[in-house]
Amino acid sequence: MKETEEGVVRSRFGKKMDETALMFSSSLDHDKNIFYYVILVDMAHILNLMKSLYVSEEEAKELLKAIIEIRNEGFETLGNYEDVHEAIEAKLIDKVGDSGRKIQTAKSRNDEIATCLRLFARDRLLLLMDSLLELRRVLLQIAIDKKDVIMPGFTHLQPAQPTKLSHHIIAYHDMFSRDFERMMQVFRRINQSPLGSAAFTTTSFEIDRERIAEFLGFDGIVDNSADAVSSRDFSIEAVFVGTSILLTLSRIAEEIILWTSEFNFIELPDEFASSSSIMPQKKNPDIAELIRAKSGRIIGNLTAMMSMYKALPLTYNRDFQDMNSLLYEALEISILSTGLMARMLDKIDFKEDIMDQKAGKKFTVATELANMLVRKANIPFRSAHEIVGRIAMQENASPSIDDIDRAAMEVAGRKVSESISKDDLEKALNPAHVVEATSGTGGTSEEQIKRMLDERILLIEEDEDKLSDIVETVSKKLEKLYSEVAGVID
């Protein structure tokens, strides 16, 4: 809590706040996440105050210099205040006296914090999109490198049908593509400025909300001022997209854990494994386990935020404050986990031989066998399914035409051997043939894999361009702010 004798804030009450209560209610610990955004907002705000003549050019110069000093001194030199806004205001007053007491003209902590949260979320979403693009690139590269590697595909964690590693990996890529799209859309709703809303009705000072929004790199403003300070849907949906990404990451993580276990499909890179303090032979997939855990943690963050937000009347409530650190943490987790997964996957060694060898085990070709009976012997699918089911019961992974005839007699009352050649049977039992045969759009055939890869290479390029455009637009606006600030100072 402030020690300056003026008592910048909280001057009204007879008694000072209870020490524990102050500690409990202070957000300063977490405010380091938004320190630079508060500085940024103050810069733009001072320019605005100057334009509206609420501070003179001289005062503006003084204030801007001081605010830059404060930035350079860093977050750690702020004193012990309720929050970063109070701390910076006190420091400003300390540095420049009376003109510092003008900084909150036409501004409230309500619109300021909403603005800083959006700036934070905006920048973290940009970083997250960048990480996600990297992850998608890594996935695509694996799919390209291993495009012909055959492996067993699973349903219910049981070997089900032969598939290709590339097909499997593209599935993950596509999930993340949708997350990228979600982020782009969420970004547009987040990158809107609440500044100028003051407490919640705007202010009787003349302030150009659009201009300050432009200075801060926003796409526009949150129009209604009560909405601007009392909505946190932007924060919740930012965490939701993070959660969406982590849910898919947790699925890859689970597969990494399984595949380094009895599945034995991969070898972890040393850099992403740990050993044991007691069991010297161990090579543990800790990073994958922790990413899996983080998906649970971010579910908790999202749940907590929603539970806090529920049923809060308009406009500002202090409960909002406690949502902020959950936002900071959630986006941090998302960026870290996405980046780590990309780097870990990039170095994983896929054991192609073992995958290939297991692709046909446990009679994974059964479906194709049934399909062949439908096509060649004109058996209705359900009956073909039963015929093959009987063969499967006999644990005969490699049935002869006689075996099939026996089962067909039982199920359909007729033999099928006349319609089936030995070649038909061999193909149906061969995983390499089967993955070529499942050639529907989006399937495992060579042609489909190639098409999917080609399209996704282009898609990633497009998404890179989209992201670059955004970054450039934001940067240009901020540069304009910096240049105007420089113009006043010099």
Added chain:
Amino acid sequence: MKETEEGVVRSRFGKKMDETALMFSSSLDHDKNIFYYVILVDMAHILNLMKSLYVSEEEAKELLKAIIEIRNEGFETLGNYEDVHEAIEAKLIDKVGDSGRKIQTAKSRNDEIATCLRLFARDRLLLLMDSLLELRRVLLQIAIDKKDVIMPGFTHLQPAQPTKLSHHIIAYHDMFSRDFERMMQVFRRINQSPLGSAAFTTTSFEIDRERIAEFLGFDGIVDNSADAVSSRDFSIEAVFVGTSILLTLSRIAEEIILWTSEFNFIELPDEFASSSSIMPQKKNPDIAELIRAKSGRIIGNLTAMMSMYKALPLTYNRDFQDMNSLLYEALEISILSTGLMARMLDKIDFKEDIMDQKAGKKFTVATELANMLVRKANIPFRSAHEIVGRIAMQENASPSIDDIDRAAMEVAGRKVSESISKDDLEKALNPAHVVEATSGTGGTSEEQIKRMLDERILLIEEDEDKLSDIVETVSKKLEKLYSEVAGVID
């Protein structure tokens, strides 16, 4: 479980499934939600099988007639099966014999359920968007009707500044506008067809995935077939947008509960209130309380779905099934709650006199008084804030210029009376003046309210058009399906 002797499904095992296990694992109870979608899928699938010559025209006719019969007989006449897919297949076989056994050719329950879930979610999102438009219209109408009604605005549930009811209501409208936008975007990701993915690799039968997607009113297909059957992000994000809506609904609900309580700002319509079994004088806001509760419930649905989905390896896992009923319930709740809120708000009686009378109580004009001191007497804002703070401590809600001078002397060491006219003071203390003065973009002034209302009337019209376009596009595609079905049958 089916008792027909063919044993359509599960024929392979020696022993039948445990009765309780079967009950536990059956989804039939909830499958009524997708019954018509299964029928729809079967129609489109039969046409596809016919085109690919897997069933003859005669068989297709037989099958289509039977599937329409099954639809007309209704969900309730299905027997006791593991799920609706099995039940319908069994009924088809019962009706048309061997050609019924062909219905699962080139299709798996994996792609079928993913398709039906998307069709369900699509239609519910359309209904929800429709309800949300209605709610936005009701909100806007209230804002138009009450556009000049002054009321106290709250922060921390304490009277803070005078505001207008219309401004308050527009804030809610804008939150729902963003939800509408979210739904539109989610809709595009949902309205994609997984059909033809079969188990997860597509199928070796020739099937035109794009054609069947068109028949079902989809915008396109989910390309990678493993992604198509093993992703449930679409389901989770559909529930998330419902949750987003309900969180805002819970805030209005909370205000309705408060405003019918000691706030006394509104009178509930009889149709949306209940009495007590023991206290005859009570008029309770039960509907608002239940909507508030539903926001908690849907948080639970979302949490459960994410927790279930977390760390599931590819491709299909039975856990997915248990997510479905949470989707059904969540969207049902969202539609009902949104519709009810619209109808309840439409009939609420706002007590304008009481709002107006409380608008200036508890010194809500203090901020404007401070602002006036800044502008007229050139006091730095922080000092003006302190001056007014001292007045507020004296519980003097209507200070004289002398009072202000006294406080200004203490805080700033100078009087302000020379700079301030009686008229200045009167205006600053008058809530009606204050709400006009806060005229920043998105503020409470008459001009700003008018502008916001005008823009939102147009926005709602645009959103209505967007929704109509979607409904029309889907309908036309479905009509084409029906017409092709009719062409085969007749």
Added chain:
Amino acid sequence: MKETEEGVVRSRFGKKMDETALMFSSSLDHDKNIFYYVILVDMAHILNLMKSLYVSEEEAKELLKAIIEIRNEGFETLGNYEDVHEAIEAKLIDKVGDSGRKIQTAKSRNDEIATCLRLFARDRLLLLMDSLLELRRVLLQIAIDKKDVIMPGFTHLQPAQPTKLSHHIIAYHDMFSRDFERMMQVFRRINQSPLGSAAFTTTSFEIDRERIAEFLGFDGIVDNSADAVSSRDFSIEAVFVGTSILLTLSRIAEEIILWTSEFNFIELPDEFASSSSIMPQKKNPDIAELIRAKSGRIIGNLTAMMSMYKALPLTYNRDFQDMNSLLYEALEISILSTGLMARMLDKIDFKEDIMDQKAGKKFTVATELANMLVRKANIPFRSAHEIVGRIAMQENASPSIDDIDRAAMEVAGRKVSESISKDDLEKALNPAHVVEATSGTGGTSEEQIKRMLDERILLIEEDEDKLSDIVETVSKKLEKLYSEVAGVID
């Protein structure tokens, strides 16, 4: 809503409730869960009213006969009302006229629903404890039957050290033992009667709260009447113990899924497996997957209930109603899942050979090898760990004394061969020896396993006795109620 002309309830308002609002707010769908408890409460209440002379003996007789009729007619014959309390009151009035209009004397829906919820939770907890005892018995029987079966134990899902199946299974038993203890404790808090609290202040009618509590089999009363009607901590903690059980069930379920997959440790019984609609060879662990999913679902139930309950002011709020169906579902899920797991485990076939054969693979004996070096060659543990780590790097699962010497030289600068006999090495490398060597309290040695089994056999017996005692106590109290009812009727 009732259509009888008296308008039993809601008589005060000018307009009837909105149809959708009524549907939305009706709890009737879920009230079937408490139907018999409402009947029970009414019985006890009528006896109480008679004792206090609020109804005559003749009226009591009439009312009791009618209430038994209503019970026999069943829940389905109740009309369309807001809830089961209203419905039964209306039916009573219908059957016996004016004396029916006395049934709510000294009673409110507030205390009635709290009472019925506690009766429901009490009975379900008893069922759940019974199921849990069965599950513990099954687990213990497996541990007894397989007490010497050696298997690899896992950390991070990597083979870590040899262990015994019985030891592994006892771990699960012990987790459930704690859940049993939790349930016993929760039971005591739940089995308390709120009845007689009326709306929340008790009533001015003379009512013997202790007597009616006795009639209903409660252990006592919830003293403070506001607490009695406005607390739902009992409901939340009942769901929490269910969640605790399901979390552990989900872990066993996960292992069942893994162990039927590439681990290949078990064979599922046909009765608890399903096949595929398209892949005839599949044998899927659906029941295990669904139990795993249910743990996610019940997390959602608990989260929803807590989120609804949060920040509700005293006393009754309609939000409470929406918590009820989550309670019903959560306890139902817990009982079903526990029972199914018991029956499934009972029939699982453990592949002892495969377990045994894998027990020593992947150098799981490394820890014991290091320990032996500590004991025999006086190498500090951390150095021994490093020595063995070097051997493990060489993928030499069966090192010679020379290998060890080489590594010891590198790490500790000295050989160890003099201190180690060939027998020492063989033992350390032999999983069967290793599991005997880890003979600390609670370890895997034969003696420890035997002790643990013996103690748990006794513990289960004790827990059975505790449960029987409770059931008997409750039953006796209810019998007294029935007998008094019979006394009045005859």
Added chain:
Amino acid sequence: MKETEEGVVRSRFGKKMDETALMFSSSLDHDKNIFYYVILVDMAHILNLMKSLYVSEEEAKELLKAIIEIRNEGFETLGNYEDVHEAIEAKLIDKVGDSGRKIQTAKSRNDEIATCLRLFARDRLLLLMDSLLELRRVLLQIAIDKKDVIMPGFTHLQPAQPTKLSHHIIAYHDMFSRDFERMMQVFRRINQSPLGSAAFTTTSFEIDRERIAEFLGFDGIVDNSADAVSSRDFSIEAVFVGTSILLTLSRIAEEIILWTSEFNFIELPDEFASSSSIMPQKKNPDIAELIRAKSGRIIGNLTAMMSMYKALPLTYNRDFQDMNSLLYEALEISILSTGLMARMLDKIDFKEDIMDQKAGKKFTVATELANMLVRKANIPFRSAHEIVGRIAMQENASPSIDDIDRAAMEVAGRKVSESISKDDLEKALNPAHVVEATSGTGGTSEEQIKRMLDERILLIEEDEDKLSDIVETVSKKLEKLYSEVAGVID
């Protein structure tokens, strides 16, 4: 990560861990919470190793001195390691060389972390129980001081019946009494030692698990060693009891927010209120809002932990690590929030006049009026309810006997005036009489309030004794440890 050249841990792999991966996986940030417990465990462990002759008395002395040095140097002087266990081991080796390399003999991080978590949770539960006792004392004192203050009681936040502030406050006390009981029970399950379980099978070194448990103040051991290292139910239920407390705290917080708002029942102490940066008249209930928010946050912690724990196979998984900081935070929040609420309530000023004056407003006496009609005029309750309902419709808060007669004629076809005296009516309409009349057990009458207060004074004393006993028992055991340590060192 460690910089010592020996490479204490993780020596086996060719490549060092990726830097970001290391940062991501390090728990060191949060390990400060358990630093002193690790020291404690090491002390006890060293004594155990000495007793079993794995270290000499001289080595033990050296190690104990070093471990005390490390404690005194503090957590902050630990280097950059994966976790606190590694860091301390490295520092020990640094200080005492080879004997330091013996510290992990017969110990694994698996049993060590489980032990430290239980020690942490144990101590925090003791603090929390202490805070909760303080809160209960404060509540009881308010109830004693204000025992006759009448106020309106609410259902659905609508004035419902007159009640007493003391009755209302006792309800909260009783909710917290149950939480205290829960904590006592949870404490018993938590205060059990996993130490000696090593990785999960115990160890082949001779270790006295019971003795070390005694040294650490545990009540006993977690028997099965796999259970001991792979269960986190103790951690989850510790957070659950915290959540249970916070849910009730959030309800009081909500009432504080309401009661300082338009309800106007209380005045907040300055020490627990904040002002506004822009609105100088504001006095905001920030602490209450933040406590309300914390209930949402801890719901998130619990949800996250359960979601992480779900479906983890035995035994240790790295996911467990990420649950720990959620435990630390949850218990910290619980202790802080409970303590703050106690101190805030202690200083709240209750506006007795306003409560009293509002007690009878909005016809809260209606129920008693109906009850009086039942008793005096022998009207069935449902009819009396309707009669009073009609009066309530006329907004006549103070009906005459004529008014009642008119309504009685309409509803019951007869007058009641002959049975009702003026005194009867006056009493029924007088809140002070009504709260005396609701004199059932646990009701609002003077006698009941007195009884409840007396019993709770005793109950708190009993609970204080129970808590003291536990603290003393734990302390004595720890003193024995310290004394043995001193014995070796000196």
